[in-house]
Every structure is written in C-alpha cells, then in structure tokens.
Amino acid sequence: MRPVRNTLTTGAVIALVVGLTATAAPAQAATPGASTPAAGTRCATGTLSVQTLRSGCTVSSGTIALPDGRTFAVPAPGESVMASSSAAPGAPELAEVVIANTGTGGVAVRIDETWSGSAPAVRREQARSAAASAAASAAASAPAAPAATTAATTKCTSTANERNPYRWSSTVQWYYNESGQKSSYAKDALRKAANAWTGTIASCDRTVTSSARNSYVRLATQVPGLTDKGGCSKSNGYSVVGWGKLPSGTLGVTCVWYDGNGIAKESDQRYATSYKWSSTTACSGARFDTQAVATHEWGHLYGLGHVKTGTGQVMEPSGGYCDTGSRTLGLGDMTGIAAIY
Numbered sequence: 589m590r591p592v593r594n595t596l597t598t599g600a601v602i603a604l605v606v607g608l609t610a611t612a613a614p615a616q617a618a619t620p621g622a623s624t625p626a627a628g629t630r631c632a633t634g635t636l637s638v639q640t641l642r643s644g645c646t647v648s649s650g651t652i653a654l655p656d657g658r659t660f661a662v663p664a665p666g667e668s669v670m671a672s673s674s675a676a677p678g679a680p681e682l683a684e685v686v687i688a689n690t691g692t693g694g695v696a697v698r699i700d701e702t703w704s705g706s707a708p709a710v711r712r713e714q715a716r717s718a719a720a721s722a723a724a725s726a727a728a729s730a731p732a733a734p735a736a737t738t739a740a741t742t743k744c745t746s747t748a749n750e751r752n753p754y755r756w757s758s759t760v761q762w763y764y765n766e767s768g769q770k771s772s773y774a775k776d777a778l779r780k781a782a783n784a785w786t787g788t789i790a791s792c793d794r795t796v797t798s799s800a801r802n803s804y805v806r807l808a809t810q811v812p813g814l815t816d817k818g819g820c821s822k823s824n825g826y827s828v829v830g831w832g833k834l835p836s837g838t839l840g841v842t843c844v845w846y847d848g849n850g851i852a853k854e855s856d857q858r859y860a861t862s863y864k865w866s867s868t869t870a871c872s873g874a875r876f877d878t879q880a881v882a883t884h885e886w887g888h889l890y891g892l893g894h895v896k897t898g899t900g901q902v903m904e905p906s907g908g909y910c911d912t913g914s915r916t917l918g919l920g921d922m923t924g925i926a927a928i929y
Contacts, residue, residue, distance in 0.1 A: 679837025743900035744792035749924025750893035765830035781882030
C-alpha cells in the first residue's frame with residue numbers, strides 16, 4: 589500500500605503508539621577516502637545514512653538518519669517499523685516512512701513512494717508490498733455503496749480505504765502516559781477511539797464486524813517510543829500512548845513495529861503538546877478533538893492508511909478543528925477494517 593499524499597488546507601488529524609524513547613548514537617564523521625561497506629558485511633556502528641545502506645551492508649542495531657533530519661532506531665533483523673502522521677491546517681505532512689531490516693539482505697527504506705537502501709532488501713519489500721496490495725484489493729471487494737445524491741463523495745457513499753503492510757493477530761495491550769496531556773478526559777477519549785474499530789460497528793445504516801481488539805492496561809511512566817522530530821525509537825515490547833513535542837505543524841505520529849509476516853507486535857503514539865485539545869462532548873474554537881484525532885490514529889495502528897481528501901472518511905489525512913464527526917467511521921473506514929479483520 590502507498591499513502592495518499594494531500595495538500596492540507598482545512599484541518600488535521602493524527603498518529604500513534606509504544607515503547608521507551610531510545611537515545612540515538614552520535615553521528616559518525618565522514619572520513620575522506622573511507623571505503624564503502626561491501627554487500628553482506630556488517631555496517632559500521634552508530635548513525636547510518638540511507639546512502640550507506642545502499643551498499644547492502646547488514647545492521648543489527650544503531651540509528652538511521654533520514655534526509656529530513658528524523659532518526660529511526662534500526663529494527664531487529666527480520667522486522668520493520670512504520671511511521672504515519674497527520675498535520676495541522678495548512679501544514680505539510682511528515683513523509684510516511686518504513687524501515688525494513690531484512691537481515692542478511694540489508695535494510696530497505698521507504699520515504700513516501702520512494703524505496704532506497706540495499707537493493708536486495710528493496711526488491712523483497714517491493715514484492716511484499718505488491719502482494720499485500722493485490723490481496724487487499726481482492727478482500728476489499730465489498731458490496732457497492734448506494735448511489736451518491738450529489739456530485740461530492742460523502743462519508744456514507746465512499747468505500748475508499750487503504751491498507752498498511754501489517755495487522756494484529758492478538759489483542760493490542762496498551763498503556764497511557766498522561767504526562768503533559770492537553771485535555772482533562774484524554775484517557776477516556778483515547779479508549780473510545782481505540783474501541784471505534786472493534787466488534788460490531790454500526791454507521792451509515794450499515795453494520796460490519798471487526799475482530800480487531802485492544803485492552804487498556806494501566807497508566808504508565810514509560811514514554812512513547814518516538815523522537816521530538818517524529819522518528820521511531822527502539823522497540824521495547826510495550827505499546828504506549830502519550831504526549832510530547834513534535835515538529836511544527838504535526839498533530840500526532842504513530843509508530844508500528846511488525847515482523848516479516850506482517851504481524852504487528854508493538855505500537856507507540858504521540859500527540860503534540862503545542863496545540864489546544866478538547867475531550868468533552870462539545871468542542872469549540874481552534875481546538876482538536878482528542879477522540880476524533882485518536883480514532884484516526886488507531887486506524888493507523890490497526891493497519892489502515894490514508895485515503896484521499898474529499899472522501900469523508902476518518903482516514904483522510906486532515907480533519908480540521910473540532911471535527912467531532914470523525915469520532916464515527918465512514919463507509920470506507922468500515923469496509924477497510926472489515927477487510928483486514
């Protein structure tokens with residue numbers, strides 16, 4: 589699946605999930621005349637560039653630095669990590685990123701639509717992505733939506749949905765760190781958002797059943813495994829939702845770690861503390877509705893990607909201020925989650 593990129597002009601929505609923030613190793617200074625690692629050899633330790641990964645060298649730990657300044661902890665061999673984000677009104681989105689560590693094949697990096705890194709790893713990940721897209725297209729052949737009554741595509745007439753390259757095979761056990769939270773009832777809003785995608789879902793005069801499931805465990809002192817620039821830290825086995833600094837214009841980021849079979853194992857989510865938020869029934873002013881944004885982020889966590897702006901779905905990249913309507917799934921959202929689960 590590939591993300592749908594949009595120019596955001598009206599609103600913003602989302603991102604999420606798990607672990608302790610790892611400290612990136614110091615960047616290595618370039619050595620004039622230094623030899624490039626050979627394919628199959630071990631990369632130098634520390635912070636690696638995408639250019640270095642193109643040599644095909646293997647990595648078991650360390651940090652990858654992207655051209656936009658974000659850093660990602662290298663996932664374990666045979667595992668991948670994906671970061672998705674949403675932006676505030678008028679702000680550009682952070683590029684969607686996948687870091688796939690194939691082990692002996694090296695590391696592949698996808699930044700939006702573009703793959704780079706080790707050639708064998710890139711070929712493998714492209715093949716997996718194509719297979720997943722074909723399977724998603726076949727699984728998503730849902731009943732046709734009712735004919736639209738207007739020219740505009742609306743929440744209950746569009747079946748638009750996109751899938752990320754992972755799903756959960758077990759219950760998502762998650763924790764909440766309330767430090768820095770920007771609304772009084774944020775935890776309740778997050779729990780409602782998590783449950784919006786599970787069980788029997790009724791919306792748009794339709795009903796679907798989703799086997800996706802989650803269980804809130806408790807409050808935690810651990811912080812979500814994300815950096816202030818929106819990168820993903822090292823996986824630690826705990827899915828944590830919390831608050832913190834993010835790049836200007838970014839509302840939230842969700843990181844999901846998954847294995848070579850596309851089974852998710854951990855997810856962390858961070859919401860930006862630089863904006864005003866609301867978690868009450870009524871929302872007014874230049875605030876973002878916590879439940880609405882979190883519903884979008886939990887969509888990412890469960891395996892859904894962005895759809896085009898104008899389809900009226902929760903998984904649009906942007907939802908706007910006080911967009912309480914995005915607490916409820918659209919037809920495309922329902923079609924997507926039912927196809928995955």
